């Protein structure tokens with residue numbers, strides 16, 4: 001996606017207080033079409049409040065939100081929200097509606113034809129690994145937490161909105177289910193074309209899903225940048241400390257074979273790898289016995305990774 005595209009979402013000096021508590025302070029960012037911005041930060045730093053100001057579930061005290069160059073204050077909240085899918089923290093499925101009825105809520109409100117709605121619902125459920133023959137007629141309480149979150153996602157995508165807002169969409173899940181749903185989510189063609197703003201406090205999740213991360217603390221932007229920038233060029237001590245505990249794991253996920261074997265395309269793209277395979281993915285493949293597919297050993301990979309880290313750090317120092 002070229003970065004020269006005009007921003008779809010432009011937020012300028014947005015602020016919100018609840019009583020004496022300044023929850024969001026002078027936040028600004030721009031997000032281009034088709035990109036994913038992750039709002040990251042510790043609990044209570046203002047992520048949800050910021051997200052809800054984008055679709056006017058919360059009105060700011062100061063600052064502006066523009067969607068496609070239109071100030072959202074000049075749009076009717078209902079019309080605005082129909083153009084933005086929204087997945088809330090608690091999933092929020094309607095308990096007396098079946099799975100299919102839950103998914104169809106927004107398309108029905110929009111007056112779409114029943115046959116088109118049914119077709120879309122069936123396709124989305126299948127795509128999200130909820131075979132419609134089995135799940136379409138079930139009720140939310142008959143589903144696991146992970147299945148409910150998938151229905152929540154299907155509902156947010158049902159009317160094919162260009163923008164999707166996701167508040168801790170995998171929050172209710174155990175770490176293993178969370179990692180596997182996240183993988184499916186990343187590969188979901190439906191989402192690739194969308195402009196996504198996603199709230200999480202999970203650093204790994206942020207690194208896996210974000211084009212850009214907005215790291216907040218106490219309502220203030222600490223840094224806005226790519227995962228790589230936040231990791232290798234932290235703007236301040238808060239940013240450095242925020243990633244310290246998971247630094248190595250994040251470096252393994254951020255650097256690619258193209259980074260670690262810059263002068264050797266053959267090594268960087270062995271039989272089952274490409275230059276954009278992350279070091280972490282290559283390590284996983286090697287430890288699960290895929291050595292035959294690689295043109296390097298684990299020891300060579302780790303040595304090259306060490307050199308690449310050094311190059312990264314030297315480059316940022318300059």
Ligand SMILES: Nc1ncnc2c1ncn2[C@@H]1O[C@H](COP(=O)(O)OP(=O)(O)OP(=O)(O)O)[C@@H](O)[C@H]1O
Nearest residue numbers: 018023041042043044045046047048049050199201
């Ligand atoms: N309606 C409200 N009235 C008063 N205080 C509120 C309201 N909504 C949120 N807050 C406070 O604003 C602060 C930021 O809340 P917010 O939900 O935006 O944070 P968050 O970063 O999303 O947190 P979490 O990750 O825990 O969901 C918190 O201290 C919260 O208690």
